[in-house]
Amino acid sequence: MPGADDVDIEVIVFDVLGTMVDETGGLRAALAEAVSAGEAAVEPLLALWREHVEHEQRRIAAGDRAYADSQVIDREAAERVAERAGLSDAAAVGRLATASQRLKPWGDSGAGLALLAGRFPVLGLSHASRNTLLRLNAYAGLRWHQALSGEEVRAYKPAPEVYRLAIDAARCPAERVLMVAAHAWDLRGAQAVGMRTAHVRRPVGDLPRGEDSFDWQVESLKELADVLATA
Structure with a gap:
C-alpha cells in the first residue's frame, strides 16, 4: 500500500451517500x-x-x-x-x-471536510440528483468547493463517466485525484479510471476485500487528513 509521500494529491473527491451522511x-x-x-x-x-x-x-x-x-x-x-x-x-x-x-452527517464529516478543504479543493460526487444534492448539502452542512451529480452525465456509479466528471472538474491527471468513499465497490470504479483511493470506515458501507489494494484505509476523515499532511 503506497504511503502518502508516494502520491502527489491535488484534489479530493468524496462520495456523499453513506460516506459523508448516514x-x-x-x-x-x-x-x-x-x-x-x-x-x-x-x-x-x-x-x-x-x-x-x-x-x-x-x-x-x-x-x-x-x-x-x-x-x-x-x-x-x-x-x-x-x-x-x-x-x-x-x-x-x-x-x-x-x-x-434530510440525512444526518457522520460525526466527523463537517470538521473533517473543513480540515481537508483548507489544504485541497474538495468535491462531492454523488448518485443523488442535483436538486437532492443541493438540499442535502444544506441540511447536512457539507461545504464543498464543488458538488457534482451523476445526473450531469445521466449515469450512476460505478459507470466510468461519473468518475471522469470529477476528473474533468479537477483539471489535473487522474492519478492526482483522490476518491474517498466508505464503499469498496465505489473505489474500484475510481481505480478503473486511474484515480487514487481512500476507504474510510463507516458503521455501514462496503468493506474492502482481500484482493483490494486501495492507497489508504482510514477510520475517520481526521485520520485521512493526518495521513495526507505528510504528502
Whole structure:
C-alpha cells in the first residue's frame, strides 16, 4: 500500500451517500415516521426501498431503462413502500420520497471536510440528483468547493463517466485525484479510471476485500487528513 509521500494529491473527491451522511439511518428514520412503526416493521420496508433503488440503477446501467434521476427512483421506492405498508396519506408519501434530502452527517464529516478543504479543493460526487444534492448539502452542512451529480452525465456509479466528471472538474491527471468513499465497490470504479483511493470506515458501507489494494484505509476523515499532511 503506497504511503502518502508516494502520491502527489491535488484534489479530493468524496462520495456523499453513506460516506459523508448516514443514508441507512436517515431512511430508516423517515420510514418509521411515515408508517408510525417500530424497527421490526421498518426493516422489511427499508430492504424493499433499497432493493428497488439498486434494481433500477442496474437496469439503467444495462440499458434496460432510460436514465431516471434519483428523485424519480426515490419517488417510486416511496410508492412501493406505501403500497406495502398501506400508507395512503399523499403528504406522508411525498415527504418520504424526499427523505434523501434530510440525512444526518457522520460525526466527523463537517470538521473533517473543513480540515481537508483548507489544504485541497474538495468535491462531492454523488448518485443523488442535483436538486437532492443541493438540499442535502444544506441540511447536512457539507461545504464543498464543488458538488457534482451523476445526473450531469445521466449515469450512476460505478459507470466510468461519473468518475471522469470529477476528473474533468479537477483539471489535473487522474492519478492526482483522490476518491474517498466508505464503499469498496465505489473505489474500484475510481481505480478503473486511474484515480487514487481512500476507504474510510463507516458503521455501514462496503468493506474492502482481500484482493483490494486501495492507497489508504482510514477510520475517520481526521485520520485521512493526518495521513495526507505528510504528502
